[in-house]
Amino acid sequence: MKYFEGLCNGCRQKEIRKRYLAMSETEVAQTIEELLASIERIQEAKELDAFWALLAYRDINTARLAQAAYEKDIFWPGELYRDAPLEVVEGLIARLKNPKCKEANDILCCLAKRGGEEVLACFQELEAHPLPWRAKLYVDPSRYAHEGGWTFTPDGKVHRLAPAHCYTLEPSEHEDGAVRVAQLRHDTCEHCGCRLVDILRLDGQDERLSFLGLEGRIHLPLCPSCVTLSEHALIRYTPNGESTSELKDLEDEEERLLPPEELQGMASKGLCLSQEEAPLYFAHGGAPTSTIGGMPDWVQDAEYPTCPDCGRTMRFLGQIVWEQILDQYAEGTLFLTYCRECRVAIAMHQQT
Ligand SMILES: [Zn+2]
Ligand SMILES: [Zn+2]
Ligand SMILES: [Zn+2]
CATH class of the missing domain: 1.25.40 (Serine Threonine Protein Phosphatase 5, Tetratricopeptide repeat)
Structure with missing residues (x-):
């Protein structure tokens, strides 16, 4: 350090x-x-x-x-x-x-x-x-x-590909259901057995999120341990909160990164959607910054995947800097992209 x-x-x-x-x-x-x-x-x-x-x-x-x-x-x-x-x-x-x-x-x-x-x-x-x-x-x-x-x-x-609006995700006291980050789910990862989290729950009806063009409430589940060891997580969602997720090219590693207490702690960081819009490049200032929309602060090269269903280039949804939700094991950033038409999202981990 x-x-x-x-x-x-x-x-x-x-x-x-x-x-x-x-x-x-x-x-x-x-x-x-x-x-x-x-x-x-x-x-x-x-x-x-x-x-x-x-x-x-x-x-x-x-x-x-x-x-x-x-x-x-x-x-x-x-x-x-x-x-x-x-x-x-x-x-x-x-x-x-x-x-x-x-x-x-x-x-x-x-x-x-x-x-x-x-x-x-x-x-x-x-x-x-x-x-x-x-x-x-x-x-x-x-x-x-x-x-x-x-x-x-x-x-x-x-x-x-990068939305022309940006909101930050910051710890906040007052309850705000527009975006919830890293909420623990009941189902478990088929690879490592740890509980899955909805890395994002988004309320498409919230006025601030209208630029995303989402319908209903969407949940984006993944295994926070395995996603960092895979090429990406592919998530299919519906507007009523149902979703599935699968990992692409998971590395074969015995050791998983996240102990159970870290998983429990993730949801309690209370990251909420900012009330006001932030500048588009807000995540580029150097401080650890999670956002919905704006210009992604790629750790490596820009990575906008191709939608597996329609072949169009997927659009940036948001980024979660791990150190904002994890106490340890917190290297790098998770980048989320989506195809609105096909209701598909992809989550990719990047680190130095
Ligand atoms: Zn310090
Ligand atoms: Zn796993
Ligand atoms: Zn598509």
Whole structure:
């Protein structure tokens, strides 16, 4: 564990969140000016922390930072370019269209975070007619678009994969049934025998969740031990709370991670849906943050699975950071995606 000024990293990140949420608009503007003045150091810890905090907690417009970064050939983190002005987008596209472009990976990420018609047209063209640098990359532009929370079909239809609304899941005193997290069930896991949990119970009728387009109440059961050792859990649900779940490619391990007392403790953390919407990048601030909707804070590459029933790319539902519900054994994050039409959800664990 890393310590800074006597605090562990998790506590330090919570302090940063508190400080940025409390900043006046003047202080926010001043911090942006400081970053602009030191844009060459944006990839260093102090500047990077400030950038993520401004984006996550204050939802800043990044247009000037994008301009400044572009002028210095800085292409990471790609979120600097979220609000890049059109001239900058055109400049990035021109560089990418150079067959010898050396920064293709980073520039594709920058453009993915920016999105928009020009980016779509460029990605479509490069997908259909790859340039020589494509051979050095693992995936096509349509997969890079996933990093920005969207994708497109060959005929140029855009699908938004990360919802344009974000609520956080935080411990709260007052009862709120819109979302319940990690509720213990009566049935048990066929692989390890431990009790299953509904990792999420969602009330589709709650006004805050209307952006998900869910009908009724849905329960998403899984085995919290086995899901971390499998490729994913595939869950089928109905609007009246019935559901089934199965694990894909479960690793054969004798030892299961979660002792019974941890399971009992999960439900009692009392995570509730926030009353107010949060900025889309709220989970990216560094503090452990579980959300419904928003931009997922992937630990590894973006992973939007294909719906096993209809073949469409599944949409982001929410993320649960294990350390918010577990006392120990709490590495990584569980990402949930779903296909509304087919009433299918997939839960995937990622860790460093
Ligand atoms: Zn601490
Ligand atoms: Zn299990
Ligand atoms: Zn489907």
